[in-house]
Amino acid sequence: MLSHEMIKSLVEISGSKANDRDDGYFHIAYGVDEKFLYGVGTSISSILINNKETHFHFHILVDDLTDKQLFQQLVESSQHKITIYLIDNQEFKRLPLPSQAWSHAIYFRLVIIDYLSQSIDKLLYLDADIICKGNLSYLKTLEFNENIYLYAVKDKFCSEKKQLPMEMSKYFNSGFLYMSIQKMVEEDIPNRVIELVKSSHFTHPDQDALNILLNNKLVNISENFNFMFSLDWYITSKRDINNIPDEVVFIHFVGLTKPFHEWANFYSEYQFFEIARQNSPWKNIPLLKAESYKQLSRKKSHLRKNGKFLQFLLATAEYMKKKIFH
Incomplete structure (x- = not known):
């Protein structure tokens, strides 16, 4: 109770x-x-x-x-x-x-x-x-x-x-x-x-x-x-990615990658979060790092898709270490 x-x-x-x-x-x-x-x-x-x-x-x-x-x-x-x-x-x-x-x-x-x-x-x-x-x-x-x-x-x-x-x-x-x-x-x-x-x-x-x-x-x-959108669709290709309509009031960033994660800022939809962040006390607070091996898996995939190959290799090494000792 x-x-x-x-x-x-x-x-x-x-x-x-x-x-x-x-x-x-x-x-x-x-x-x-x-x-x-x-x-x-x-x-x-x-x-x-x-x-x-x-x-x-x-x-x-x-x-x-x-x-x-x-x-x-x-x-x-x-x-x-x-x-x-x-x-x-x-x-x-x-x-x-x-x-x-x-x-x-x-x-x-x-x-x-x-x-x-x-x-x-x-x-x-x-x-x-x-x-x-x-x-x-x-x-x-x-x-x-x-x-x-x-x-x-x-x-x-x-x-x-x-x-x-x-x-x-x-x-x-x-x-x-x-x-x-x-x-x-x-x-x-x-x-x-x-x-x-x-x-x-x-x-x-x-x-x-x-x-x-x-x-x-x-x-x-x-x-x-409650317009559901996932930044991870860019790497999973499970759904067609459409622009967020002008009339949307609330964007719901479903999925493992959230806009407050440090690997999320490659995409145009991130701008809606960033506008709010820059107009808040969090504008000087670093975005959140990957903690779990599942988050690291997403991070390395986004880095690879966006041509950040050195960062991708570093994230991959961190991912393997985290997964082995999970």
Whole structure:
């Protein structure tokens, strides 16, 4: 069972022009481990750049924190707020992960749904590898009722392949969730997700469980709000690479290579991340290095494709060493 005791402490940050009350704020949440805070910071920056008329309160759930001052700088002279929740993730470590590329932070959003339902209703959850390139004001026009708890975007890459006890044509990607969290808690959705994950063998644990439980309380909206794109398509050639349409609001950089990785900056789609980065306190923070042998495999492939042969050889040697001693 979820407990508010999973939140060890809160760090509250308010811009100098912020209101004392939360009236009129648009609430956005992220759930990450510390390695993805770079992504969170630049994601927030991209939202602020493209939505200057909106007051935001960002909620960040993380298992460790060393970047507090960067988030302070991000909103210090603004009307925006950031609350950082330090999470005790021991209970979540008992839940399944189908891939080492994922962390137990995928379950953190269940905590914030439960916790914030006491004070607000509408909440947008975003994955940390999402960059905003447009205005999100359309979301403010959406309403919730007894039949609609969630607005999400159909996952066109998964829905036709999976077999779950639900209407698969509505299967959504959980990187973007615009929710009535009070209705979610009334139906005990967070705890039911955990119980379903424990008793099943899902390929995408929390996402599959959310789809099953909310299939009849869901409205699919335009893919412009969760436009999935992988930088790794440049090396895998698994899909045709199309330009990102002008009308896209949120780009979701799926796959192992994220725009905040040091080997990701060869491609035109990287520009959307870099604009946000250059307008944030992270502009002077180096991009992240490859840590796992799987990341090193991606890195060397991107270096080879882009003619960086000396760097490719060095990355290959590092990859072989890491894989042997993995």
